Amino acid sequence: MDLGFTTIFWRDMIRFVRFKTLLVSSLLQPALWLAFFGIAMSSNFDRLMAGIPVPPGAHVVGYLTFMAAGVIAMTTLFTSLFGGIVILFDKNWGLMREILASPMNRNHIIFGIGLSGVAKSFIQAIIIMVFGVLIGAAFFSGDTPVQVLISVLGILAFVGMFALGFLFLSAAIAISMESPEGLQGVITLMTMPIFFASNALYPIDSFPEILKILSIYNPMTLLITGIRYFAIGPDFVALGKHYVFTQADILVAFIGLTVFSALMFLLAYWRFKNAVVT
């Protein structure tokens, strides 16, 4: 079996641990989001929600718990969208010509970048979960250790599939672009609607119709639904809204992410097949 992608993975991980400032900042950034935005907003929202009646027997969760799932998703989105940037640098100043002139199948570049990006996202997701629980997010409440383990694996499955999709997209953009500035511009432009037209920080039910439709099909929403299902539970109340997820909902969300990743892979495959770097 051809394991060319492990070479790309190995090299990208070397860079990940070598750029110390990047490593630390990429791990610190989500923690800061939780610590500042999370605590600030939750103290406000929880005060506003205090007077609103909740259905009897419902599992009410605070805002910090609600948005911690969003922060995992946000971090995964940013890390993944920038995960392909190494390709652009390689193309302009680095190893891309060596790689493209080698006998290695070009799909392995895409897979290798995907694998290392997923590994980075896993590390970040776990750090956010640990930190979130430490500062008071009610994740996995009342679960046995085995249930916690299953939930964490469930979350990582969602994070991994989502990350792959955006890593493939990032790789496709990076191989097609000429300058890092342009790449940064395009990616920053994309993160806005993806992040805010989702259920990361607030429920989407009261959105205007068009925005609501966009948000429902947004991979970001699918990911967050999955994370909340595994981290909080199938039935809870947050921000005055009653969330109920069936197993079928979760399966559909995961299939949705899989389809998204598959499409992004095809896009990257097409861009790499036609890439000429001389």
Added chain:
Amino acid sequence: MDEPDPHRDDAMIVVEHLEHAYGDFRAVDDISFSVKKGEIFSFLGPNGAGKSTAINVLITLLALQKGRATVAGYDVTRDPHKVRESIGIVFQDVTLDREMTVWEMLEFHGRLYNMPVKDRRERIEELLKLVQLDAKRDEFAKKLSGGMKRRLEIARGLMTRPKVLFLDEPTIGLDPQTRMRMWEYIKGVNREGTTIFLTTHYMDEADQLSDRISIIDHGKIIATGTTWELKNKLGHDVIYLETDNNGRAQSLLEDFPAIRAIKPKTKGFSLIVTEDGTKVLPGIIDHLRAGGIEITTINLKKPTMDDVFVFYTGKEIRDEGKPPARSRSAKSMRR
């Protein structure tokens, strides 16, 4: 020009009627040549002559548009995978990751080419010794000097024991001493049996290294031969003269036997002679004196590649940094 014969089994590279265009601009215009096994073969020409385009087609980074090319016996269009497995490449621009070490860079290459662990680790040790980077194995690429980077890239090109090593402008931007040492490395690699194809716009480099040279300009091969053949075609020696009346001196010498060509220069003129210059020179001096011409400067030299280039292309090699007028297409083809 020598006619390539694809059936000759000692040919490592055979190119027939290769053409490559970027839009309307023909970067490579119907070139044919062949490189024998064990040879160092050079493309000599100015920047923008089409050398890099030709090399990129041969190393399968650019799709072949027209013509035919085989490398190590494999067709670049039908068997690109086999071609890639058979060759090593040193690119024109530095192609290293600044944040990786010397050892990592070679390890990466070995893995990229699917070399078994034991084999690639042994090969890395051999090559680090060969290019004298043994002591620098854990140094980051960004800490290496220009010459060391080039040596690392040559070592990398040799990792898979390629049949053909492609060197695109191997000594560009290096200081004279480092260049001469690079030439020694390249010759050493060739002595071990690797066929080498190199492009250069340095006359001395082509002269020093090559068994055979193709002079290429505006996408066409103008002449091919050994350095010795090319110089001989040009004539035997070059005599440079400055006199008190260059115009009259030149007309006096027009029908002088053994003079093949007269090339005016800024302050004097050059005579290309067909026989040994040391034997011809006294006769020329006598002839000019008899015509009342005062000679102020005499210089006799064996022809250099510069003379050869000027002889075949009718102009001095274009300077670096002064690309041809169509610089836009030239730029886009480089990147």
